[in-house]
Amino acid sequence: MALQSFIEVKPDSHFPIQNLPYGVFMPEPGSPARPGVAIGDYVLDLSEIAKAGLFNGPILTGSDCFLKPNLNKLLAMGRPAWKEARATLQKLLSSTEAALRDNASLRQKSLVSMGKVEMVLPIAIGDYTDFFSSMHHAKNCGTIFRGPQNPIPANWFHLPIAYHGRASSIVISGTDIVRPRGQGAPSGNSPPTFGPSQKLDFELEMAAIVGPGNELGKTVDVNEAADHIFGVLLMNDWSARDIQAWEYVPLGPFLGKSFGTTISPWIVTLDALEPFACDAPKQDPHPFPYLAEKISKNYDISLEVQIKPAGQQDSCVVTRSNFKNLYWTLTQQVAHHTINGCNLRPGDLLGTGTISGPEPDSLGCLLELTWNGQKPLSLNGASRKFLEDGDEVTFTGCCKGNGYNVGFGMCSGKIVPSPSL
Amino acid sequence: MALQSFIEVKPDSHFPIQNLPYGVFMPEPGSPARPGVAIGDYVLDLSEIAKAGLFNGPILTGSDCFLKPNLNKLLAMGRPAWKEARATLQKLLSSTEAALRDNASLRQKSLVSMGKVEMVLPIAIGDYTDFFSSMHHAKNCGTIFRGPQNPIPANWFHLPIAYHGRASSIVISGTDIVRPRGQGAPSGNSPPTFGPSQKLDFELEMAAIVGPGNELGKTVDVNEAADHIFGVLLMNDWSARDIQAWEYVPLGPFLGKSFGTTISPWIVTLDALEPFACDAPKQDPHPFPYLAEKISKNYDISLEVQIKPAGQQDSCVVTRSNFKNLYWTLTQQVAHHTINGCNLRPGDLLGTGTISGPEPDSLGCLLELTWNGQKPLSLNGASRKFLEDGDEVTFTGCCKGNGYNVGFGMCSGKIVPSPSL
Numbered sequence: 001m002a003l004q005s006f007i008e009v010k011p012d013s014h015f016p017i018q019n020l021p022y023g024v025f026m027p028e029p030g031s032p033a034r035p036g037v038a039i040g041d042y043v044l045d046l047s048e049i050a051k052a053g054l055f056n057g058p059i060l061t062g063s064d065c066f067l068k069p070n071l072n073k074l075l076a077m078g079r080p081a082w083k084e085a086r087a088t089l090q091k092l093l094s095s096t097e098a099a100l101r102d103n104a105s106l107r108q109k110s111l112v113s114m115g116k117v118e119m120v121l122p123i124a125i126g127d128y129t130d131f132f133s134s135m136h137h138a139k140n141c142g143t144i145f146r147g148p149q150n151p152i153p154a155n156w157f158h159l160p161i162a163y164h165g166r167a168s169s170i171v172i173s174g175t176d177i178v179r180p181r182g183q184g185a186p187s188g189n190s191p192p193t194f195g196p197s198q199k200l201d202f203e204l205e206m207a208a209i210v211g212p213g214n215e216l217g218k219t220v221d222v223n224e225a226a227d228h229i230f231g232v233l234l235m236n237d238w239s240a241r242d243i244q245a246w247e248y249v250p251l252g253p254f255l256g257k258s259f260g261t262t263i264s265p266w267i268v269t270l271d272a273l274e275p276f277a278c279d280a281p282k283q284d285p286h287p288f289p290y291l292a293e294k295i296s297k298n299y300d301i302s303l304e305v306q307i308k309p310a311g312q313q314d315s316c317v318v319t320r321s322n323f324k325n326l327y328w329t330l331t332q333q334v335a336h337h338t339i340n341g342c343n344l345r346p347g348d349l350l351g352t353g354t355i356s357g358p359e360p361d362s363l364g365c366l367l368e369l370t371w372n373g374q375k376p377l378s379l380n381g382a383s384r385k386f387l388e389d390g391d392e393v394t395f396t397g398c399c400k401g402n403g404y405n406v407g408f409g410m411c412s413g414k415i416v417p418s419p420s421l
Numbered sequence: 422m423a424l425q426s427f428i429e430v431k432p433d434s435h436f437p438i439q440n441l442p443y444g445v446f447m448p449e450p451g452s453p454a455r456p457g458v459a460i461g462d463y464v465l466d467l468s469e470i471a472k473a474g475l476f477n478g479p480i481l482t483g484s485d486c487f488l489k490p491n492l493n494k495l496l497a498m499g500r501p502a503w504k505e506a507r508a509t510l511q512k513l514l515s516s517t518e519a520a521l522r523d524n525a526s527l528r529q530k531s532l533v534s535m536g537k538v539e540m541v542l543p544i545a546i547g548d549y550t551d552f553f554s555s556m557h558h559a560k561n562c563g564t565i566f567r568g569p570q571n572p573i574p575a576n577w578f579h580l581p582i583a584y585h586g587r588a589s590s591i592v593i594s595g596t597d598i599v600r601p602r603g604q605g606a607p608s609g610n611s612p613p614t615f616g617p618s619q620k621l622d623f624e625l626e627m628a629a630i631v632g633p634g635n636e637l638g639k640t641v642d643v644n645e646a647a648d649h650i651f652g653v654l655l656m657n658d659w660s661a662r663d664i665q666a667w668e669y670v671p672l673g674p675f676l677g678k679s680f681g682t683t684i685s686p687w688i689v690t691l692d693a694l695e696p697f698a699c700d701a702p703k704q705d706p707h708p709f710p711y712l713a714e715k716i717s718k719n720y721d722i723s724l725e726v727q728i729k730p731a732g733q734q735d736s737c738v739v740t741r742s743n744f745k746n747l748y749w750t751l752t753q754q755v756a757h758h759t760i761n762g763c764n765l766r767p768g769d770l771l772g773t774g775t776i777s778g779p780e781p782d783s784l785g786c787l788l789e790l791t792w793n794g795q796k797p798l799s800l801n802g803a804s805r806k807f808l809e810d811g812d813e814v815t816f817t818g819c820c821k822g823n824g825y826n827v828g829f830g831m832c833s834g835k836i837v838p839s840p841s842l
Contacts, residue, residue, distance in 0.1 A: 159667075168548050
């Protein structure tokens, strides 16, 4: 029988004792932020557990990593510390362990109803990198922008393409997204356009959180790269397709992306995901030795995108995809990122790129779903080419275990109008 | 007669009392870093001046901004604080003021020989953005990579193109640069190449340091953008042209740039640069209103690049350019960066892009100077298409005033070999 917690966890919960994802929260508005793990409908306050002396393993005893307003110090400590924390917390929360279960005072202090807390960014993000690792997304975008002849760039199968993203505008799930203004491409002999984006889009992504970094000038071996990844979360890389299409030659996306990127509050650890590991796609051509892994892993994570159109009560599912649709693995992304000596730091965010699958209902953005606005979607009778003001987009992600889920919760954001200039 | 300091400043010094650029230094190895200004051959330790109570204006009295290991707090305080600090320091260092001049104990504590200190990064850099604002550079790169037909992309004259750079690998002048490894483009039917970059290049840039930022979702008006810029420094955006050429389609530069970016230690304030302001180039087509400035300013800053080839004692000047060669101004860059609501934060770094002039000896990188390796340079008899291991590249920048300079010092780095894998 599966491990059980003394805390009631509903069968469809994303957060059983097998998961224990990490976040940072404020128990009430204005109180200091502190780390927690999700368990059922509760958040376990790790600062209280640390103050009670219950992180008593050899690495974490006396550490202040759970007294910080972000997870960066824990991230820097590496996998042995993470494994110790997980073992400690799984034991503490289990139905057979009395230390917390039978201590009413500590339960009162450390278990907070999830509905009452305010989640904040769990990490201080030094650099944010976004990859482009779904072949289906690369093929569809190439076809839309450059036509059906060789839609996938020649380099794509040789290296995990990526660009540097904007770290300052990464926000936590639930933050409104202001529709960006910008220039769009001229049509014919007209001048370029200017105004609120007319092609505002979501991008269904996940992102890896970097643990220990590497020194500038040194590389990370692809077979050791997993030790540099703490966990994974959901990410919406909001995109203004009209701004992006006009600005991106020759230096890539800039203002079309930098107005906001939403991440989910809970980081699911690689240890929690391990039961859901699956083979990564076979790669042809065979990658260079620095990208060739002894074991090449993906994870079977079901992903879903819902849109609640402005003024409506109900959401529509517009996409069902899966993390395993990625061609390049997280570990290959880390190895590639550092092959030139670039240093990663704890808390860096590595986006996967839009996770589109092969089926028409598994495409990870409106650009693909509506084929750049040519085929509007019908949402409870409302028609959408791109997002309108008031639309709310929610991602969920979940691994289905034997009698339990390991889930990611939600990553959500609502579009609000551009302010007047 | 020009303002003079009681500290001797040689006529060719970059650091007279008219300049007073800000940096962060360690008086001896391992001692805590603290802010300073350069004056002649000395660094004035601002933590000692603050502790002595000599920042006694209405804004800075009691502030701990000079007791920090970086300038970010001072940057966030904005122009009124910067003006007060400058007035205080110019008075304190002037030949007619006794407070420091006649206080041997305070002089002993606060004035450190520049030759003895170790300069460190002056700011904690949240995000680094690199623009592409020299028309000559854009034209030359376009011609080299895409041919002489329409070498400048259609968007270039409508907006200051930029990309997000890597913040983690920004290093202070004097730090060795490890030659990056990476993939290069296939030729014919061969597979792509892999190994240490064969086309390692410098890029002559300057960068603006952001002061007060803007809230996410809000824009900065172009006519108020100067209040968001603290000052300017020299920057070498090292580039591996072979890696860049293969990876950059369609998302822009990534590993071809992220292995290292060198900045000079001293930030010259806009106030110190004001006497060297000059008209920016006339822009045709006329820019959109959000980019149209009442006063459009450049600065007359002479720039020089020297290379000391491996194994030689002497450096060769390879380029003489000028900041005023930029088409898009710093203030237009800030306005464009925020027009979509992207938030800037104190300490963000905005690179200008390579500053090439119109003449053959004013080109800002080897890609242009050697026309992608087709026309090697002769350096004291050594021939160079691109940089070799052991080559040292040094930038200097200086404004020539009436009887004094306002200079930037040096931005320098030496290439060291790729380590074995």
